[in-house]
Amino acid sequence: MLKELAEKIEELVNGQVEPELETIRGVDYIKTAKGYDRLRKPKADNINVNSLSGLTEMVKVVIENEVLGIPTLVVNVDVNDIIVSTSHNIAGEIDQIIRAYPLIPDLGFGRRQSVEELIIKLSTAFTETENTTKFINSISSLRIVEDVEFNDDGIGQTITAKKGAQLNQKYTIQPIVKLKPIRSYAEIEQVESKFLFRVDRSGDVILYEADGGQWKYEVQKRIVKYLNGSLKELINDGKVKIIG
Known part of the structure; x- marks a missing residue:
């Protein structure tokens, strides 16, 4: 800014024009040998x-x-x-x-993770609701399995899980769950929306957003x-x- 002002003054001197400032509706102009140029003021950082x-x-x-x-x-x-x-x-x-x-926590949507990792996220980065508690309880048993076989009909998943020599145990996984992740400012109520829950053959889990981005409109x-x-x-x- 100082360099620009110095150049303007030098131009005035060389052009033998008396320095003159004029303000028109909140905008400052400086007179030069060629006429009037708008004088740009320094801007503060955001x-x-x-x-x-x-x-x-x-x-x-x-x-x-x-x-x-x-x-x-x-x-x-x-x-x-x-x-x-x-x-x-x-x-x-x-x-x-x-x-x-x-300040928004890492929610891990669309990313493969262990059941333990997902439970930690649900407990720390989501608003506690009845749905959250039920969901954590429903997937907690998947933490102890060593081998997974499942029937996926494209809507829901039936998991047959086994730990060591224990008898197989079946779990029916509900694909859609409503949760309230922390996705906005603390001063407003977080938006509850639908999520798609999937389990892969390795026993890892993935949580996908399933509301088409409608939560943004509500936020x-x-x-x-x-x-x-x-x-x-x-x-x-x-x-x-x-x-x-």
Whole structure:
């Protein structure tokens, strides 16, 4: 920025034109030998946050302290990715000032893993529900098997499992289960959706998302509802606009 300003001043001197700044509807221009050029101001780095409460507090600080001297902040919600920016000026510029994204655990969807690994994930990275508890109980017995044979009809799986010389034991695996993984901000209720559970011949398991991505739509709705409530006064005053 300083280099650009120095070059402009040098150009003014060489062109024998008196330095002159003019502001038109919030945009600064500097007079040169060739006319007026828009003067670009240095931009601050984005402020990054990982919670909705942190985001709303930062928005309030910016507005209440008139940090940027702008009439409206735009909050753009794209599922979990939230960007707060200034409104357009006459030059069509938008400055991104705050970005929020939640801290999400590794859920391992679509990846082969042991039953033990899946149970750990279900216990630590999913919201505890009645369905989660039942699912953990239903697959816990698969941890002790050494050999697996199964009948897969494309809908469900019947597992015949054996440990050492013990008698074979059959397990019927329900293919679809409803779970609440942690996929968004802690301030909103996590979305429950359908998952496809499969067991391969080695005894490893795979959990697939099976709702066609509909959970993203619901997450976005819940985030927008939270922001509308937390920033209600600023929205009513026309100082904040939520898009999502």
